[in-house]
Amino acid sequence: MASYVPFGWQGLSAALAFVSSISSLAVDTFFGKGKKKKLPAGPPGYPLIGNLSSLGANPHLQLTEWRREHGDIYRIRMGLQDAVVINGYDAIREALLKKADSLSDRPYMYVLHELSCGGKGIGFAGYSDEYKNRRKAMVSILRRFGMGKGIMEEKIHEEVLELKKNFARQAASGEAFDPSHLLGCSVLNVICSMILGARFEQDDPLFHRLVALMDRTVAAMGPSQILNVFPWLRFLPGMGQTGSDVFRCAEEIREFLSGVIREQRSQLNNNDDVSFVQSLEAALKEDDQVTMIMQDLFIGGAETTTTSLRWALLYLALHPEVQENMQTELDREVGRERRPSLTDKPRLPYTEAAILEVQRVRTIAPLSIPHAASQDVELRGYNIPAGTQVLVNLWSVHMDPAHWPDPDRFDPTRFLNEQGKVVRPEQFLPFSIGRRQCPGEQLARTELFLFLTTLLQHFTFELPEGAPPSTEGVMGISLSPTPYKICVRPRE
Numbered sequence: 001m002a003s004y005v006p007f008g009w010q011g012l013s014a015a016l017a018f019v020s021s022i023s024s025l026a027v028d029t030f031f032g033k034g035k036k037k038k039l040p041a042g043p044p045g046y047p048l049i050g051n052l053s054s055l056g057a058n059p060h061l062q063l064t065e066w067r068r069e070h071g072d073i074y075r076i077r078m079g080l081q082d083a084v085v086i087n088g089y090d091a092i093r094e095a096l097l098k099k100a101d102s103l104s105d106r107p108y109m110y111v112l113h114e115l116s117c118g119g120k121g122i123g124f125a126g127y128s129d130e131y132k133n134r135r136k137a138m139v140s141i142l143r144r145f146g147m148g149k150g151i152m153e154e155k156i157h158e159e160v161l162e163l164k165k166n167f168a169r170q171a172a173s174g175e176a177f178d179p180s181h182l183l184g185c186s187v188l189n190v191i192c193s194m195i196l197g198a199r200f201e202q203d204d205p206l207f208h209r210l211v212a213l214m215d216r217t218v219a220a221m222g223p224s225q226i227l228n229v230f231p232w233l234r235f236l237p238g239m240g241q242t243g244s245d246v247f248r249c250a251e252e253i254r255e256f257l258s259g260v261i262r263e264q265r266s267q268l269n270n271n272d273d274v275s276f277v278q279s280l281e282a283a284l285k286e287d288d289q290v291t292m293i294m295q296d297l298f299i300g301g302a303e304t305t306t307t308s309l310r311w312a313l314l315y316l317a318l319h320p321e322v323q324e325n326m327q328t329e330l331d332r333e334v335g336r337e338r339r340p341s342l343t344d345k346p347r348l349p350y351t352e353a354a355i356l357e358v359q360r361v362r363t364i365a366p367l368s369i370p371h372a373a374s375q376d377v378e379l380r381g382y383n384i385p386a387g388t389q390v391l392v393n394l395w396s397v398h399m400d401p402a403h404w405p406d407p408d409r410f411d412p413t414r415f416l417n418e419q420g421k422v423v424r425p426e427q428f429l430p431f432s433i434g435r436r437q438c439p440g441e442q443l444a445r446t447e448l449f450l451f452l453t454t455l456l457q458h459f460t461f462e463l464p465e466g467a468p469p470s471t472e473g474v475m476g477i478s479l480s481p482t483p484y485k486i487c488v489r490p491r492e
């Protein structure tokens with residue numbers, strides 16, 4: 001699951017700056033002083049809009065920049081609300097591990113609240129006992145259904161082979177193409193196999209519908225984020241549409257999933273094999289929670305892994321020397337005949353290091369998912385009042401020159417020790433840490449490894465002639481590359 005941070009904001013800033021200058025006095029008088037004393041200081045902002053207009057399209061960059069001036073913990077204003085930003089490994093570790101009891105909640109955010117039907121499911125649920133039980137049940141059932149086991153590897157392989165065929169077709173055409181759609185279909189089918197118990201043929205109309213729905217959800221999520229800060233904007237002409245697009249897509253996804261649940265329920269008596277859905281139903285006994293958890297797994301599991309693969313292909317094409325090192329290692333340890341497997345991983349340290357480096361250099365959830373304080377809590381001498389939104393700046397950890405010299409440089413050897421073995425420094429946290437740590441980590445890491453090793457075994461990726469694509473990324477539901485085209489060349 002990815003960032004969902006409410007900064008999808010741009011054009012409204014001028015109008016709001018005007019309104020804000022009029023209301024500045026009132027805001028300071030009524031909302032400011034008493035509360036601010038308890039919080040850390042931060043960059044000055046405008047009344048009413050706070051710091052929003054300074055954050056720009058890629059807020060993680062500005063938030064990381066402010067760390068230099070304001071330290072590891074500072075406060076910003078998102079509209080009328082305070083948010084505490086936590087930067088750097090030590091402070092994040094302290095917040096998410098030592099103060100986990102108080103800082104594992106989620107804030108109220110209009111779009112996410114509606115999307116999760118009032119905080120149901122896992123990703124946007126408050127840190128309650130019910131949430132803990134749901135998460136525990138889901139993780140244990142995911143394990144039972146193959147997460148981290150050979151069954152999962154088999155399912156992923158099926159999709160990798162399909163993807164390989166599709167890439168071979170593209171290679172034969174000789175045309176550069178945007179790999180997003182093909183990658184997205186394969187990753188979505190992995191989730192379908194694991195959770196629905198069946199994969200789809202790519203020409204199945206039902207699968208087309210699901211893919212289109214997922215694409216529409218991702219596209220609608222970005223622009224809707226401003227409604228998390230100013231929910232009342234939905235009443236303005238045109239703005240309401242932004243939110244309702246997301247809610248309509250989510251509802252259609254839930255309808256699709258409810259259909260699967262009904263179908264699987266009807267098969268219960270005829271079939272001894274219990275499905276993922278049936279196990280979840282038995283553990284939770286609440287229909288709507290089952291659908292919501294499945295929605296979380298679909299939305300959280302598909303887009304994140306696809307985006308990581310898109311970054312990986314882009315960085316490999318930009319760094320042919322890294323690609324060549326990976327292929328040499330693969331040729332030596334696996335060869336070209338048999339498919340790579342998870343058991344090869346210990347003998348492919350450079351390859352693993354390159355994948356880790358992609359996840360570091362372009363952290364797809366740079367601000368994680370917003371946390372919140374469930375009670376007043378003291379952190380490093382500051383008081384964070386209950387209900388305050390807490391932004392965990394993972395980007396600041398992965399771009400910290402104290403841990404990663406010249407952090408913008410793409411260099412897989414950062415993850416190798418002198419003996420050439422993989423080391424994973426504790427300052428590497430693309431899946432976050434603590435009670436909310438991504439429950440899909442194992443699945444995502446296995447997918448990244450099997451997809452990339454199999455593809456590199458058979459193909460070399462190159463960029464078409466012309467200016468190389470930007471690596472800055474665009475922030476939507478996650479930090480994704482600007483759409484780019486790539487050429488696939490079959491290996492000799």
Ligand code: HEM
Nearest residue numbers: 001122123300301304305365368369431432436438440444
């Ligand atoms: C490369 C891929 C992925 C990355 C980088 C990633 C990253 C993250 C991050 C940073 C969080 C927020 C943790 C926090 O709030 O502190 C998260 C939460 C979550 N992720 Fe992932 N994720 C990935 C793939 C997946 C997959 C494959 C699934 C499911 C199959 C998944 C399901 C979830 C769920 C359900 C949550 C919410 C957890 C909670 O609130 O308790 N993610 N993920």
